Amino acid sequence: xxxxxxxxxxxxxxxxxxxxxxxxxxxxxxxxxxxxxxxxxxxxxxxxxxxxxxxxxxxxxxxxxxxxxxxxxxxxxxxxxxxxxxxxxxxxxxxxxxxxxxxxxxxxxxxxxxxxxxxxxxxxxxxxxxxxxxxxxxxxxxxxxxxxxxxxxxxxxxxxxxxxxxxxxxxxxxxxxxxxxxxxxxxxxxxxxxxxxxxxxxxxxxxxxxxxxxxxxxxxxxxxxxxxxxxxx
Amino acid sequence: xxxxxxxxxxxxxxxxxxxxxxxxxxxxxxxxxxxxxxxxxxxxxxxxxxxxxxxxxxxxxxxxxxxxxxxxxxxxxxxxxxxxxxxxxxxxxxxxxxxxxxxxxxxxxxxxxxxx
Numbered sequence: 001x002x003x004x005x006x007x008x009x010x011x012x013x014x015x016x017x018x019x020x021x022x023x024x025x026x027x028x029x030x031x032x033x034x035x036x037x038x039x040x041x042x043x044x045x046x047x048x049x050x051x052x053x054x055x056x057x058x059x060x061x062x063x064x065x066x067x068x069x070x071x072x073x074x075x076x077x078x079x080x081x082x083x084x085x086x087x088x089x090x091x092x093x094x095x096x097x098x099x100x101x102x103x104x105x106x107x108x109x110x111x112x113x114x115x116x117x118x119x120x121x122x123x124x125x126x127x128x129x130x131x132x133x134x135x136x137x138x139x140x141x142x143x144x145x146x147x148x149x150x151x152x153x154x155x156x157x158x159x160x161x162x163x164x165x166x167x168x169x170x171x172x173x174x175x176x177x178x179x180x181x182x183x184x185x186x187x188x189x190x191x192x193x194x195x196x197x198x199x200x201x202x203x204x205x206x207x208x209x210x211x212x213x214x215x216x217x218x219x220x221x222x223x224x225x226x227x228x229x230x231x232x233x
Numbered sequence: 234x235x236x237x238x239x240x241x242x243x244x245x246x247x248x249x250x251x252x253x254x255x256x257x258x259x260x261x262x263x264x265x266x267x268x269x270x271x272x273x274x275x276x277x278x279x280x281x282x283x284x285x286x287x288x289x290x291x292x293x294x295x296x297x298x299x300x301x302x303x304x305x306x307x308x309x310x311x312x313x314x315x316x317x318x319x320x321x322x323x324x325x326x327x328x329x330x331x332x333x334x335x336x337x338x339x340x341x342x343x344x345x346x347x348x349x
Contacts, residue, residue, distance in 0.1 A: 010257050010348040010349050011348065011349050012260065012346065012347070012348055012349075013254070013346070013347055013348075013349055014344050014345070014346050014347075015250055015254055015344055015345050015346075015347060016343075016344050017246075017250060017341075017342045017343060017344050017345060018341060018342075018343060018344070019246065019341060019342050020340060020341060021239055021242055021243050021246070021264070021340040021341060021342060022239070022242055022340060023242075023246065024242055024245065024246070025242065102238065103235070104235060104238070106238065138235065138271075139235035139238070141271070142235050142238075142239070142271065143235075143238075167271070167318075167319050168271040171319065201319060
């Protein structure tokens with residue numbers, strides 16, 4: 001209001017914004033998605049606590065599907081190449097993304113990872129891309145990465161109440177994988193309860209019970225991936 | 234602690250909008266955060282105060298957070314009601330589970346007040 005008198009007070013204005021806080025992340029995620037669609041690659045974002053069995057499930061998956069499909073993995077961790085090394089031993093292409101402290105992956109890091117993967121692929125296209133998020137059941141659920149399918153994992157030693165305690169991970173996922181089912185006799189884990197809790201958050205969630213050690217449920221998991229791949233463009 | 238990343242995103246957006254509008258400084262920013270958005274408001278407030286110090290245009294910005302209640306509309310009887318949490322809510326009038334979320338998942342920058 002005061003441009004002329006010299007009191008130094010400028011004009012005040014209100015700018016309407018009405019914009020999603022995570023817009024920047026979402027826009028890069030959409031770019032990632034368009035890129036993945038153009039190469040015919042289905043991307044799967046795995047979310048679960050540290051030690052929930054994400055990497056081991058990927059090892060079993062690559063053993064089953066590695067001959068039929070070209071599989072790539074982006075491994076999210078705070079530090080180390082340990083997980084990427086494990087995946088490479090199974091014959092898949094892997095890039096380790098170290099966040100250097102952040103507890104989740106963001107779409108810009110995936111963008112960089114996709115470039116790095118392509119550098120290692122010499123023009124070949126991936127059929128399936130797994131994104132193993134940083135071990136954490138909270139923060140990764142906020143950040144879209146451009147994935148086609150989001151999967152939340154809980155191991156039986158973590159307890160059946162996890163869907164209730166970490167609702168966002170379950171609300172935003174379409175598949176719930178219970179892992180380490182071979183350990184159920186040593187725990188109080190109740191599959192029925194865990195499934196009910198998960199469905200109370202997200203009624204359309206599909207649940208699969210697996211054991212990477214015995215191989216139980218891995219067929220079902222692999223079938224689901226093949227079906228999901230057929231559904232994507 | 235996703236609140237720090239979220240605060241960084243908010244501050245970057247506010248700075249971008251302020252620059253676009255040639256603001257001398259930003260007086261206030263009004264944010265809308267839903268009860269069911271999964272954001273700890275106190276953590277977000279703390280993170281915003283830390284992150285904004287990196288930008289001179291934000292030194293005197295008041296960060297206002299409007300908490301949006303979790304409201305459902307019943308698809309069977311049409312009534313609207315407020316819920317405490319996201320877990321399998323039922324319509325208190327007719328008992329139906331067939332509900333639509335009306336509000337409560339917002340994470341928006343509503344507007345910013347600037348001095349030009």
